[in-house]
Amino acid sequence: MDIFSKYNYEEICVDLGINIEDLLCLIEKKTIPKQIERAEYTIVHVTEKFKKLIKQQQVNGRKSLQTVRYYINFINRFEQFVYKVNPEMSIYSLNESLFDDFLLTCQPRQETVLSPGTINTYIGILRRLLSFAHYEGYLDKDLRYRFERHSTKLLPRYYQDSHLKAMLEMTKRKTHAYLWSTILWFLLGTGCRVSELINVRVKDFDIETNLLYTVGKGRKERYIPIYPHIKEIVLEYLYLTGVKEWNKGLTGYLFARDHGVKRERKLSVRSVQYQVHDIITKLGFDRRFNVHSFRHTFAVNCLRAGMKIEYLSQILGHDNPATTYTYIQLLPIDLKSEIMNKFPFPLEKLVHQIYGTGVYEHGQHSDGDRPIYH
Missing domain, CATH: 1.10.443.10 (Intergrase catalytic core)
Structure with a gap:
């Protein structure tokens, strides 16, 4: 018999850090399958499933064609790298160390390193992949914490x-x-x-x-x-x-x-x-x-x-x-120009506030080299 509930079981699973199958096992008082079974899922298996989801999101209008192509291109290159290292590598092996090794294989043609912005984009895709893996039960816990975006400062890139x-x-x-x-x-x-x-x-x-x-x-x-x-x-x-x-x-x-x-x-x-x-x-x-x-x-x-x-x-x-x-x-150079256009700010007034005296007179000294104010 179907049982209807007011509770959102998907939200409960997210809060508890478990998947829907485990929750159903708890409700039905069944034994939760051993976690080692989930560890058998490979990175390639999960990425293939993830690509299907991304493509479906494009069909549903949730992602643009350009975004989907970018995701698929990155994931395909990452899969090729994993195949060369170990095609049977577990999804649990996906960490920053593996990602760093991958980055060494994808240097842009005319640059020595990838830009911080590009690396952050890659990290964002991997975080979504791990979130997907956890939600679908390929992982028994959320491993997104392994990939933190790096703080980047966008350099000025406007035309004169x-x-x-x-x-x-x-x-x-x-x-x-x-x-x-x-x-x-x-x-x-x-x-x-x-x-x-x-x-x-x-x-x-x-x-x-x-x-x-x-x-x-x-x-x-x-x-x-x-x-x-x-x-x-x-x-x-x-x-x-x-x-x-x-x-x-x-x-x-x-x-x-x-x-x-x-x-x-x-x-x-x-x-x-x-x-x-x-x-x-x-x-x-x-x-x-x-x-x-x-x-x-x-x-x-x-x-x-x-x-x-x-x-x-x-x-x-x-x-x-x-x-x-x-x-x-x-x-x-433009920052200097903008600031200089606002100069001079009332420096003399500032000096007066600091010293409680008059304006500094250039070239006039007393008591040795001490400047005279009036």
Whole structure:
């Protein structure tokens, strides 16, 4: 006979640190299977099950295709590494030491080490894997504590005006120069992520309300003001690519590989990244610059113009203003400029408060080298 209960057994299992099978055994007064049986599950067995879950989350709309591809790519590489070490390695063997050995096998092509941000992303995936393993009963306890994210400080990566001028000049030498020039201006004037840029529809660029509609991480919707200069550039680009008049019925992609009003073939993230990387490389810029640097540049420019951090956070799609602060760190040379523009602060008043005397007179001394104030 089925028994219905008001209790949420899944939440109870999480609180107790056990899985649903063990709880049912306790309720039915059965003996819990020996833990050694669970230890027989291999890393590869669990990762294969985990990949199926991730793919299903993409089907259900809980994860984007780009995120799923990133997860699967990482897990596949990690599986290949485990196969070489020991294909029968238990899921209990998944720890930081094994992860460190894996990192040594995946150095990027032109760098000596992986960035802290990339390592933290990998750690996040492994933590989700262990959480999944615990929930499904492949582990008898939660082992996520083995992987702690490292504290990282995002370095300033925004373009100077001279950078932007050189990059825009470089787009003139490219095939479909109008396309790549418009994309650079669009990124600079909206702060969009590249994954958002490629999914913008013509109708989303609403020239009647002067608002750009976009969907960001976690399928969060937001609106971004359209600056007049960006509006002019995009409308000219649309005219050149077959959209003679904008209207709300145009559902094709704003930045498309095909021209006309249908515009069904959107650009890929990789193609935009490649074109920007090619420009950066040819100009000899610091290799830390990339497409995402336009988002940093947008944030810094908004801050310099006096925009409140709360409004900037909303435009960027950040739930927490603390996240926005990581985007607006100034480069040392700009920090110096900003500070010097605010100088001189009333140093003489500060001296008076400290010494209780007058302003220091340069070159006047008494009692040896002691300065005189009046």
